[in-house]
Amino acid sequence: xxxxxxxxxxGSREVIKSIVDELKDIIxxxxxxxxxxxxxxxxxxxxxxNTFPNVKLLADLKIxxxxxxxxxxxxxxxxxxxxxxxxxxxxxxxxxxNESNRRGKxxxxxxxxxxxxxxxxxxxxxxxPDYICIHTATDLQKDGQNPLTELQQVSQIITNERIAVxxxxxxxxxxLIRPFQPKIVIIGSSITKKTDWKTAAFQxxxxxxxxx
Amino acid sequence: xxxxxxxxxxGSREVIKSIVDELKDIIxxxxxxxxxxxxxxxxxxxxxxNTFPNVKLLADLKIxxxxxxxxxxxxxxxxxxxxxxxxxxxxxxxxxxNESNRRGKxxxxxxxxxxxxxxxxxxxxxxxPDYICIHTATDLQKDGQNPLTELQQVSQIITNERIAVxxxxxxxxxxLIRPFQPKIVIIGSSITKKTDWKTAAFQxxxxxxxxx
Numbered sequence: 001x002x003x004x005x006x007x008x009x010x011g012s013r014e015v016i017k018s019i020v021d022e023l024k025d026i027i028x029x030x031x032x033x034x035x036x037x038x039x040x041x042x043x044x045x046x047x048x049x050n051t052f053p054n055v056k057l058l059a060d061l062k063i064x065x066x067x068x069x070x071x072x073x074x075x076x077x078x079x080x081x082x083x084x085x086x087x088x089x090x091x092x093x094x095x096x097x098n099e100s101n102r103r104g105k106x107x108x109x110x111x112x113x114x115x116x117x118x119x120x121x122x123x124x125x126x127x128x129p130d131y132i133c134i135h136t137a138t139d140l141q142k143d144g145q146n147p148l149t150e151l152q153q154v155s156q157i158i159t160n161e162r163i164a165v166x167x168x169x170x171x172x173x174x175x176l177i178r179p180f181q182p183k184i185v186i187i188g189s190s191i192t193k194k195t196d197w198k199t200a201a202f203q204x205x206x207x208x209x210x211x212x
Numbered sequence: 213x214x215x216x217x218x219x220x221x222x223g224s225r226e227v228i229k230s231i232v233d234e235l236k237d238i239i240x241x242x243x244x245x246x247x248x249x250x251x252x253x254x255x256x257x258x259x260x261x262n263t264f265p266n267v268k269l270l271a272d273l274k275i276x277x278x279x280x281x282x283x284x285x286x287x288x289x290x291x292x293x294x295x296x297x298x299x300x301x302x303x304x305x306x307x308x309x310n311e312s313n314r315r316g317k318x319x320x321x322x323x324x325x326x327x328x329x330x331x332x333x334x335x336x337x338x339x340x341p342d343y344i345c346i347h348t349a350t351d352l353q354k355d356g357q358n359p360l361t362e363l364q365q366v367s368q369i370i371t372n373e374r375i376a377v378x379x380x381x382x383x384x385x386x387x388l389i390r391p392f393q394p395k396i397v398i399i400g401s402s403i404t405k406k407t408d409w410k411t412a413a414f415q416x417x418x419x420x421x422x423x424x
Contacts, residue, residue, distance in 0.1 A: 038286075041250060042250055061250060064274050087299035091349070112276055114299075139307055
């Protein structure tokens with residue numbers, strides 16, 4: 001079944017802890033998003049890992065250079081998965097993957113802002129990442145864009161076991177994504193901006209369960 | 213005259229403060245590098261700005277999405293310049309530039325890992341950033357690559373007043389870069405990995421001065 005990854009991009013440490021505590025049995029992966037990494041540094045990843053050691057944690061570093069060094073930093077801090085940009089050089093992506101393999105961790109390659117998606121996914125897939133993430137940037141969502149077309153394209157190229165999808169996904173979009181059975185669906189504001197996080201997460205999880 | 217930007221990527225807060233204190237009269241711009249941002253978050257930028265309010269500070273966020281939001285975070289923390297990736301969507305680059313204009317701050321677009329450099333520099337230049345940085349990734353420097361060829365290409369497309377150059381630049385490479393009179397040259401390990409930071413920085417500054 002498709003896993004549900006919760007993207008946390010905003011909020012104080014206390015709010016982040018509250019959300020994780022409340023949702024940890026519903027959510028499969030907790031993502032500490034790029035804005036939070038920028039704000040607080042990897043220390044926040046360590047705090048969440050130490051508070052919730054059983055939670056699978058993704059650090060959204062969006063690595064663009066120094067693949068082994070930066071991936072190592074994330075894993076040292078307690079991340080189970082780290083992100084590298086699909087726009088990065090192959091050497092950077094490979095260095096991060098090698099580092100993750102050495103430590104028994106995982107790498108997600110984020111295809112955000114890559115224009116020739118089919119070609120680049122084919123190249124990146126050969127490097128052997130754990131996941132390749134189809135991702136519509138926040139700044140493109142404002143223009144009404146979503147990840148569905150790219151998901152359709154990429155589904156014809158690589159196994160769904162490697163596909164993650166992100167970019168403003170709400171319940172309606174999740175219904176359209178479900179038939180492609182990606183390994184991971186990443187959802188942020190459709191949970192965090194609701195007053196009742198738990199019900200919102202549960203309803204999304206149910207949509208995924210219906211698709212089995 | 214070409215400005216000298218010191219890239220700080222490693223070291224404890226105390227070491228970083230010592231370097232900045234020792235070099236602040238030689239260096240034109242102090243960069244808090246991506247690995248340090250990942251490690252410590254923007255709080256480190258605030259600490260350096262508060263300790264050395266007259267130092268011009270660049271936060272190397274390598275923004276890939278949420279251009280206005282993340283640029284704003286950097287400026288709020290005390291950065292004078294923030295970096296956005298040339299690989300990002302135009303909407304993201306423009307959003308960061310708009311935010312910097314609104315606040316009287318600056319944006320440097322980092323062309324790291326962009327393959328069709330001439331074409332992308334032409335596009336990015338139209339968006340009106342303060343600087344466009346030709347940047348050879350650390351992970352490519354290991355294969356012997358340097359920024360000189362791309363600098364030659366880009367010099368024929370845009371004014372040198374907008375060009376910054378980075379990527380493993382040492383004294384020898386600086387001699388080759390100097391004739392192109394870029395606005396900013398970014399140097400890290402050729403200063404920070406020397407035992408005598410001040411002499412290293414002074415010698416590099418002299419090479420730039422000879423080129424006037």
